[in-house]
Amino acid sequence: MKMKLVFGVLLFSGLALKVNAQNTIPKDIQPLLQKYTCTACHTVDKRLVGPSFRDIRKKNYKPEKIVDLIYAPQPKNWPGYPPMAPMKNVPKPEALKIARWITTLK
């Protein structure tokens, strides 16, 4: 009886995690966003200082284009937001990793 309950709880939390997967930042991306302070201004689905990553995704940029925009943001693309500072300190492979992840958001 007790085992059954434990199993049920495990199964339920597994399902809950799966449902949430679209909103959570993958384990290999989160440290990058933190290291380069992206999360100070961006979240996955809510406006903060900058637009949410999901809203950025809606512009249908190619990953390479997102990398260009990280290095040289175009504030005119986001009326009503303060300009983002160019983030040239992010190495290209890591910027591309973040960019690829953004393009997978639903």
Ligand code: HEC
């Ligand atoms: C100090 C705040 C701040 C930080 C830190 C920051 N951003 Fe931004 N970001 C913004 C704002 C504000 C905008 C919208 C205005 C703009 O594009 O200049 C923006 C826009 C963007 C865009 C959309 C560009 C476009 O033209 O559509 C991308 C992509 C982006 N940020 C990615 C990142 C990534 C990745 C990082 C971390 C490496 C990061 N940002 C760090 C504030 C920030």
